[in-house]
Amino acid sequence: xxxxxxxxxxxxxxxxxxxxxxxxxxxxxxxxxxxxxxxxxxxxxxxxxxxxxxxxxxxxxxxxxxxxxxxxxxxxxxxxxxxxxxxxxxxxxxxxxxxxxxxxxxxxxxxxxxxxxxxxxxxxxxxxxxxxxxxxxxxxxxxxxxxxxxxxxxxxxxxxxxxxxxxxxxxxxxxxxxxxxxxxxxxxxxxxxxxxxxxxxxxxxxxxxxxxxxxxxxxxxxxxxx
Numbered sequence: 001x002x003x004x005x006x007x008x009x010x011x012x013x014x015x016x017x018x019x020x021x022x023x024x025x026x027x028x029x030x031x032x033x034x035x036x037x038x039x040x041x042x043x044x045x046x047x048x049x050x051x052x053x054x055x056x057x058x059x060x061x062x063x064x065x066x067x068x069x070x071x072x073x074x075x076x077x078x079x080x081x082x083x084x085x086x087x088x089x090x091x092x093x094x095x096x097x098x099x100x101x102x103x104x105x106x107x108x109x110x111x112x113x114x115x116x117x118x119x120x121x122x123x124x125x126x127x128x129x130x131x132x133x134x135x136x137x138x139x140x141x142x143x144x145x146x147x148x149x150x151x152x153x154x155x156x157x158x159x160x161x162x163x164x165x166x167x168x169x170x171x172x173x174x175x176x177x178x179x180x181x182x183x184x185x186x187x188x189x190x191x192x193x194x195x196x197x198x199x200x201x202x203x204x205x206x207x208x209x210x211x212x213x214x215x216x217x218x219x220x221x222x223x224x225x226x
Contacts (some may be wrong), residue, residue, distance in 0.1 A: 005218035025058035033221035047072035048137030049110035050118025075119030125223035163197030170204035
């Protein structure tokens with residue numbers, strides 16, 4: 001699987017020719033990522049919750065890729081009213097060939113910019129080819145995280161928010177990674193986008209290094225291979 005970071009919790013996941021765009025928010029700072037929504041096919045739009053910095057570009061994605069399917073909570077799928085929707089809820093999963101995407105809890109809030117209720121926030125676990133990727137979405141540390149490796153198996157990669165203020169900080173995320181998720185690799189997200197979530201990169205790297213965890217703070221547009 002290839003993963004491209006596009007800002008906040010917006011990632012482009014590519015697996016066996018399918019493109020999955022999470023929490024579309026690519027237009028913010030697009031001059032750095034150089035991401036062109038028209039340059040590739042989007043097959044699925046995966047949404048963790050309804051806050052503006054996670055759904056701002058959903059309508060544009062669907063304008064350019066009307067055949068794409070929206071995956072998210074019933075409230076979110078209902079809000080966008082897209083004819084191709086896969087509405088799942090906590091504990092449920094969506095299947096894309098041999099890739100299984102399971103919805104798991106997140107400790108956060110969720111409402112659309114107009115105040116409409118967005119359902120319960122969530123994260124997702126991608127299960128494929130004997131690997132597991134945990135994309136936490138916006139969350140604080142929560143005891144549920146300890147169950148994920150027991151329930152799904154070894155977490156090969158965790159994508160965790162580290163910006164503090166609205167989510168975990170790097171210290172709490174490193175604790176969650178080491179003590180609860182038992183993962184050895186973390187990609188940070190939800191940092192530096194706005195002044196309240198500006199972080200000290202050196203301190204963040206040191207916190208994960210102290211726990212022997214491989215840690216990345218990606219540049220906009222940076223690619224990873226899982």
